[in-house]
Amino acid sequence: MSKLPITVLITTFNEAQHMEALLQNVSNWAAEILVIDSFSTDNTIAIIQQFEQIRCLQRKYIGPADQKNWAIPQATYSTVLLMDADERLTPALKLEIEAILVKNSFNNYDVYRIGFQHFFMGKRVQYSGWQNDTAVRLVQRDKARYNQNQVHEEIDTTHLKVGLLKYKFEHYTYRDLDTFLKKQMRYAAWSAQDYAPKTGQITVWHLWVKPFFRFFKHYVLKLGFLDGKVGLVISAIMAWGVFLRYVHIAEMRRNHLH
Numbered sequence: 001m002s003k004l005p006i007t008v009l010i011t012t013f014n015e016a017q018h019m020e021a022l023l024q025n026v027s028n029w030a031a032e033i034l035v036i037d038s039f040s041t042d043n044t045i046a047i048i049q050q051f052e053q054i055r056c057l058q059r060k061y062i063g064p065a066d067q068k069n070w071a072i073p074q075a076t077y078s079t080v081l082l083m084d085a086d087e088r089l090t091p092a093l094k095l096e097i098e099a100i101l102v103k104n105s106f107n108n109y110d111v112y113r114i115g116f117q118h119f120f121m122g123k124r125v126q127y128s129g130w131q132n133d134t135a136v137r138l139v140q141r142d143k144a145r146y147n148q149n150q151v152h153e154e155i156d157t158t159h160l161k162v163g164l165l166k167y168k169f170e171h172y173t174y175r176d177l178d179t180f181l182k183k184q185m186r187y188a189a190w191s192a193q194d195y196a197p198k199t200g201q202i203t204v205w206h207l208w209v210k211p212f213f214r215f216f217k218h219y220v221l222k223l224g225f226l227d228g229k230v231g232l233v234i235s236a237i238m239a240w241g242v243f244l245r246y247v248h249i250a251e252m253r254r255n256h257l258h
Contacts, residue, residue: 003031004098007075007141008083011067013038015085018172019047025088027051030081036071065146065153075141079106082137086172087116093167097138109163111155112138116171120180121230128234129222136162137169149194177233184237188244196249206246215239 008030010022027033033054037044038061048056057074061067072080079101083089089097093114100106113134118125125131136144136155143160146153174180199206215235218224224231 007032007077016043018085088170110160112163115168128224129218184241192248211239211243
């Protein structure tokens with residue numbers, strides 16, 4: 001069976017816990033697997049080298065959008081599937097992508113959004129505000145570039161026609177609670193850079209009301225309570241992340257004044 005004429009593009013840094021499963025998931029399906037690594041210090045590179053015909057380039061990491069915008073033009077094939085190391089293609093999603101290429105459906109759309117079925121703490125997350133997550137991931141190499149957001153960077157879809165795939169990635173987003181907490185701390189620091197220019201004086205509104213509403217949104221409005229303990233943990237940590245964002249902004253401003 002011939003491989004699909006597509007480049008699967010993966011950006012990595014210390015993803016040894018995911019790489020073998022990911023490469024097994026895509027290596028017999030896509031004609032090119034292109035990994036852009038930010039000089040990992042774990043076994044990521046050693047695992048990649050166990051697989052034949054994986055292109056691996058290394059580049060210093062400045063930010064997510066910068067890294068991916070550099071990486072996309074490196075793809076051999078004009079159709080590119082962007083993946084993170086903790087994501088997997090299901091058989092149904094593979095078939096759906098194959099059908100798009102066979103039917104040349106890029107005549108109808110420039111890029112496609114793909115949804116996520118998240119897993120956290122060993123559980124499938126059905127609600128908690130994560131149920132409708134999508135991102136532009138199936139793109140044309142010469143049309144798609146990211147915006148410059150430090151957190152939740154997205155393909156700039158201005159003037160692009162955007163389709164939505166029916167099937168979703170499986171997303172093993174955080175292998176444990178510690179990983180989730182550390183990632184939220186990084187996101188809070190990065191998002192502070194995005195929010196600082198449009199945020200006025202930091203007040204009780206930012207440090208208490210906005211975090212409380214984020215908890216209420218995930219746990220009540222987005223039905224996190226139906227996910228049980230996992231939903232409670234997700235909602236609490238998402239609220240904590242909002243609190244940290246504004247603490248970081250206040251810290252940035254205090255340091256600047258000094």
